[in-house]
Amino acid sequence: MDFTRRETLALGAGAALMxxxxxxxxxxxxxVIAEFTGGAAVADGGVDLTxxxxxxxxxxxxxxxxAAGASAxxxxxxxxxxxxxxxxxxxxxxxxxxxxxxxxxxxxxxVIAIAKxxxxxxxxASKTVKVTIGGCGG
Amino acid sequence: MKIKAxxxxxxxxxxxxxxxxxxxxxxxxxxxxLEMVTKTAAPAHMENxxxxxxxxxxRSDETQALQMDDFDNPGMIFVDQGMDVWNTAExxxxxxxxxxxxxxxxxxxxxxxxYPKWNDASEEVRTLQxxxxxxxxxxxxxxxYKYDAGTAINVEAMxxxxxxxxxxxxxxxxxAEAMWEEGKELYYxxxxxxxxxxxxxxxxxxxxxxxxxxxxxxxxxxxxTYRLKNAKLNGVxxxxxxxxxxxxxxxxxxxxxxxxxxxxxxxSRANGLSVEGPSVRN
Amino acid sequence: xxxxVKPRVKVPKKAAAGEAITIKTLISHKMESGQRKxxxxxxxxxxxxxxxxxxxxxQSVVDVTLEPAISTNPYFEFEATVPEAGDFKFTWYDDDGxxxxxxxxxxxx
Numbered sequence: 246m247d248f249t250r251r252e253t254l255a256l257g258a259g260a261a262l263m264x265x266x267x268x269x270x271x272x273x274x275x276x277v278i279a280e281f282t283g284g285a286a287v288a289d290g291g292v293d294l295t296x297x298x299x300x301x302x303x304x305x306x307x308x309x310x311x312a313a314g315a316s317a318x319x320x321x322x323x324x325x326x327x328x329x330x331x332x333x334x335x336x337x338x339x340x341x342x343x344x345x346x347x348x349x350x351x352x353x354x355x356v357i358a359i360a361k362x363x364x365x366x367x368x369x370a371s372k373t374v375k376v377t378i379g380g381c382g383g
Numbered sequence: 384m385k386i387k388a389x390x391x392x393x394x395x396x397x398x399x400x401x402x403x404x405x406x407x408x409x410x411x412x413x414x415x416x417l418e419m420v421t422k423t424a425a426p427a428h429m430e431n432x433x434x435x436x437x438x439x440x441x442r443s444d445e446t447q448a449l450q451m452d453d454f455d456n457p458g459m460i461f462v463d464q465g466m467d468v469w470n471t472a473e474x475x476x477x478x479x480x481x482x483x484x485x486x487x488x489x490x491x492x493x494x495x496x497x498y499p500k501w502n503d504a505s506e507e508v509r510t511l512q513x514x515x516x517x518x519x520x521x522x523x524x525x526x527x528y529k530y531d532a533g534t535a536i537n538v539e540a541m542x543x544x545x546x547x548x549x550x551x552x553x554x555x556x557x558x559a560e561a562m563w564e565e566g567k568e569l570y571y572x573x574x575x576x577x578x579x580x581x582x583x584x585x586x587x588x589x590x591x592x593x594x595x596x597x598x599x600x601x602x603x604x605x606x607x608t609y610r611l612k613n614a615k616l617n618g619v620x621x622x623x624x625x626x627x628x629x630x631x632x633x634x635x636x637x638x639x640x641x642x643x644x645x646x647x648x649x650x651s652r653a654n655g656l657s658v659e660g661p662s663v664r665n
Numbered sequence: 666x667x668x669x670v671k672p673r674v675k676v677p678k679k680a681a682a683g684e685a686i687t688i689k690t691l692i693s694h695k696m697e698s699g700q701r702k703x704x705x706x707x708x709x710x711x712x713x714x715x716x717x718x719x720x721x722x723x724q725s726v727v728d729v730t731l732e733p734a735i736s737t738n739p740y741f742e743f744e745a746t747v748p749e750a751g752d753f754k755f756t757w758y759d760d761d762g763x764x765x766x767x768x769x770x771x772x773x774x
Contacts, residue, residue, distance in 0.1 A: 301443045301596075301665035302611035305457075305736045322734050326700050329732035333743075336725025340685030340744035344727065347736040349698070377595035454675045457738045460693040463671055614737035 274321060274328045278359055281319050281332075282367045291368030292318065292360035303350040303376040311343035312360035312368060318342065323371075324354025350376050405590035405597070406440035411659075414453055417548045419657040426654040428555060431586055437656055438599035438664060441590070446611065449663040458540060458609035458661030461616045465541030468534060474525030480538075483522065487545055495543035496551050496658050499647040501558040508562045510643055511539050512618070530638030531618035540607040540616050543660035551604050551653040559647060566648025569641060575632030581649070584626075596665070601626075603646070604653040605662030616661055619646050670694055674755055676769040680747040688719065688726075689742045692757050692765065698733035714739055716758040721771075722751035747771055 278287065292312035300306040310318045310333065320330040335342045342360075350356070357371040411419040421437035429435070439447060453459050469487060472479040484490040498511040509517065512535050516527040528535035555563045570581045584593065585601030592598070607616040620637035623645055627634040635641040675689040692714065699711025713733055719726040726745040745753070750773045757765040 297443065297445045299443065301446050304614060305449075305611040307445050307448075309742075325734050327732065327734070330734040331732060332730040334725075334728040334730075336720075336727060338721050338724045338726045338746050338748070340746040343744060344729070345740075345742040347740050349734045349736055454673065454689045454691065455740075457691065457740070460671060460673060460691060460738060463673065464693070 274323045274357070277319075277321060277328055278357075278369075281317075281359055281361075285367055287359060287367040287369045289369055291362055291366075292358050292370045294356065294358040294370040294372050296356050296372045296374050298373075299375045299377060300350060301377060303352065305347045306350050306374060306376075307345065307347050308356060309343065309345040310358045310360075311341065312358075312362060313342060314363035315342040315360040315368075316363070317361045318344070319359045320346075320348070321357040321359070322348065322350055322354060323357055325349070325351045330356075350374055352376050406436050406599075409440065409444075409447060411437070411439050411447070411451065413451055413547065419548055419659060420550065421656065423655040426651065429652055431582075432600070432652075435602060435653060435656055436589075436600055437659060437662075438602055438605055439659065439662065441597040441599040442663075442665060446663060446665050449609075450659070456609065456661065456663055457614070458607070458616055458663060459544075461537045461607075461609075462541045462544050462661060465534075465537035465539070468538050469541060474519065474523035476522065476524045478523050480518065483518075487542060491542045491545040493546050493549050495539075495546040495660065496549045497553055499559075499643060499650060500554060503558075506558075508559050508643055508647055510619075510646055511542060512638075513643070515539065515542075530636075531621045533615070536607050536616045536618050539618070540661045543607065543658060546658040547660070548657050550655050551650060551658055553647065553650045553654060555647075555651045562644045563647050563651060565641075566644035566646070569645045570648055573630075574627055575630030577630045579630040581626065581645075600652075601649065602653045602656060603649050604656045605659040605664065607661050609661050609663045611663070611665050619649075670757075670759075670763070670765055672755065672757060672765050672767045674753075674767045674769055676753055676771060678770075679772045679774045682773050683746065683748060685744050685746055686771075687742065687744055688753070689740070690717070690719070690755055690767075691738060691740045693738050694757075694759075696733065696735055696737045696739060700733065712760050714757045714759055716756075717741060718756045719743070719745065720754045720756075721745060721747065722749070726753075747773070749773060 295309040310320060312318055315335060317332060317334045319332045321328045322330050330348050331346060333344045353375045355371045355373050360368045362368055411421045421439055422434055425432045425435045439450060449455050469480040495511055499508050502509045512530060515535065515538055519525040520527050573580045581601060584598050589598050589600045603619050606619045610617050618637065620642045623642050624634045624637060670693055672692045677686050680686050694714050697709055697712040701709045703709050711733060713731060715731050717729045717731060727743050731739060750771060753769045755767045
């Protein structure tokens, strides 16, 4: 099977997209978010999500979330077999509505934080984390 | 055209990985007080490398940070577990490590920096794990740990943690010299279907990529090492086994005379770097 | 999983009244995800810590629901307000019904 120049370019573009696009966004993510928000609208901004651009190993990826005044922040990994990661419910003695933890990512994908803010509205932030494959199995 | 098309795809796939390689210039300070020597002049016996560098320099900022605070370092959980073992009496003599050696912060300070080393009584080079097992079988009347098994590594990590910041200083002369020479020969011997020696990766190509990963100098001053990959402490011999297997060779076993010799030689290549165990790597 | 589970907690021993302090917690736990298979191809059943709580004198600081995507040896860092002298109580809930607890006292000064 031979490739024409055009086919070659298309193939190359497809391959490039494959490396850039995260795992297929999964319908389960929207379901989990809807369950958390009760179907309310989710605005961008109002919640900060810190995660590395490139993770050396998907087994232990440090992430932090913060949303001033939030009562809860839900963390999701859109490309994992199940998207749920953790939900932080902040009590009256939380000095800040912020938390850090370490999470598992099955591959390059979007990490999403949804915060329930003090006024009852919802905010969203997301970040793509590239997960590299190690050189040696060890 | 087929080959060209595939080449184009390969190049595109490879492109996002084409990041800068090599060791960084960060400084490793643990708990904001313990400054580590992570780069220094190579010991005189090394012919092909001028500067030795800790594997810490080859890791991402996030992985590096995990080692900079004892609380953030998950390896310290296992140091705690090793401490429990230290205080637990075992074997027919009903003795714990602590009964002879007291507080490891005093008695074990600097010990890990000098292992593997010659043991006069047994007339052999002993790794720290062999010495622990020597205590267990000869003094405690307890069973030896399986080499690189969880509990053995935990105790080794606990003992090693009391040498952190001290320079690795293993003796390569005297009665240990013959074994050191054996280890050196193994280091430079190509093995497996890929015909790779330790030196091909860790001397000729450190700083370069192997797939998406940095090759380090393969220094072992950070062992036992908590790896993100398997979320536990890993022993030197298990790492050697993984490396030899990756050359597609039949490997030696953890605890074998070959790996003891190799550990002695490779550790001597870190003479001058700080002991870091338990370190954190990917 | 009851054997070998060991919590570590870092809390300052002293704080000013009303001060915000940083707390770090780590517990040794495999966090078996339920996604892995053993050598014979059978799914290894899920076994994780599913909830973590931090309280000070009975009042909640944070109450976390954990899913299998939390890494082995779960780690949390957060900030708490210390209104008066008292005790932090940290609790981890295991899928197998076990509960692990750790308590730390804080003085005002």
